[in-house]
Amino acid sequence: MNGKKGFIRMTKQRKVILDILRNTKSHPTADWVYEKVKQKIPNISLGTVYRNLNILNDMGEIMELNYGSAYSRFDGNPENHYHFVCENCGRVFDLDEQVNKEIDKRIEEKTGFSVKYHRLEFYGICSECREE
Amino acid sequence: MNGKKGFIRMTKQRKVILDILRNTKSHPTADWVYEKVKQKIPNISLGTVYRNLNILNDMGEIMELNYGSAYSRFDGNPENHYHFVCENCGRVFDLDEQVNKEIDKRIEEKTGFSVKYHRLEFYGICSECREE
DNA sequence: TTAGATGCAAAGGGTTTGCAACGTC
DNA sequence: GACGTTGCAAACCCTTTGCATCTAA
Numbered sequence: 001m002n003g004k005k006g007f008i009r010m011t012k013q014r015k016v017i018l019d020i021l022r023n024t025k026s027h028p029t030a031d032w033v034y035e036k037v038k039q040k041i042p043n044i045s046l047g048t049v050y051r052n053l054n055i056l057n058d059m060g061e062i063m064e065l066n067y068g069s070a071y072s073r074f075d076g077n078p079e080n081h082y083h084f085v086c087e088n089c090g091r092v093f094d095l096d097e098q099v100n101k102e103i104d105k106r107i108e109e110k111t112g113f114s115v116k117y118h119r120l121e122f123y124g125i126c127s128e129c130r131e132e
Numbered sequence: 133m134n135g136k137k138g139f140i141r142m143t144k145q146r147k148v149i150l151d152i153l154r155n156t157k158s159h160p161t162a163d164w165v166y167e168k169v170k171q172k173i174p175n176i177s178l179g180t181v182y183r184n185l186n187i188l189n190d191m192g193e194i195m196e197l198n199y200g201s202a203y204s205r206f207d208g209n210p211e212n213h214y215h216f217v218c219e220n221c222g223r224v225f226d227l228d229e230q231v232n233k234e235i236d237k238r239i240e241e242k243t244g245f246s247v248k249y250h251r252l253e254f255y256g257i258c259s260e261c262r263e264e
Numbered sequence: 265t266t267a268g269a270t271g272c273a274a275a276g277g278g279t280t281t282g283c284a285a286c287g288t289c
Numbered sequence: 290g291a292c293g294t295t296g297c298a299a300a301c302c303c304t305t306t307g308c309a310t311c312t313a314a
Contacts, residue, residue: 123249124240
């Protein structure tokens with residue numbers, strides 16, 4: 001995606017985007033980030049937001065999540081962790097569940113594939129939506 | 133997606149699409165299915181393929197998979213099972229691994245959310261790509 | 265007969281990109 | 290001063306849709 005750049009500059013835009021992602025527990029869409037950044041940099045463009053999200057993802061600073069179809073969501077916490085997706089409101093929650101590293105090895109042994117990591121997501125209805 | 137239809141007709145197109153999905157172990161994209169169906173129904177339209185994939189998915193006859201960004205893939209096996217995605221060739225493999233149903237309950241207890249199911253995907257390099 | 269399904273083509277909609285100006289190192 | 294980055298807007302590309310026609314039940 002961004003393989004040929006010699007180095008990465010830390011621009012004002014990039015810094016603000018990363019900062020926003022680091023300080024939210026929601027797993028926002030690019031558009032949400034765009035609206036948020038505009039509060040600090042009113043004339044920033046959507047393209048810049050997308051470019052930076054991709055670069056930050058390549059750098060391993062953030063994590064891109066693709067749930068269902070439609071748009072991507074971005075997670076400011078690049079550590080591998082599990083998620084719960086509410087099928088009603090669409091929100092994504094972090095789960096406080098230990099990541100099982102053993103399972104990667106088992107799959108490697110069974111398949112002969114090289115496993116880098118795994119993604120585990122739970123789908124259902126969050127407590128807030130259940131009450132309605 | 134297709135909530136207001138009173139009943140579902142089994143058209144020639146639908147039958148062929150489902151048949152193709154049931155008889156492949158690859159996890160094809162809509163376009164791949166389209167090309168395949170054209171061999172039997174030359175004048176079928178891409179729109180029809182998409183419509184049927186969505187309907188079959190709603191019916192629970194197939195499973196839609198969204199890995200990484202870009203396009204969806206479809207799995208003719210609607211039973212919950214795990215996948216391995218090769219980051220090099222992009223192929224998706226079924227894993228012969230028992231689905232852990234206990235974990236859904238544990239998450240329910242810890243979060244208070246209602247868990248319907250979970251998705252588990254492994255990412256890495258498949259054996260064929262490793263050899264290159 | 266009738267409501268669902270199809271073909272065709274245009275419209276959607278999130279994401280990417282070309283380009284000239286700009287800003288960081 | 291170089292070269293990565295930005296803003297803007299057009300282009301992309303997978304997917305969805307409107308509509309007249311067709312067809313399964």
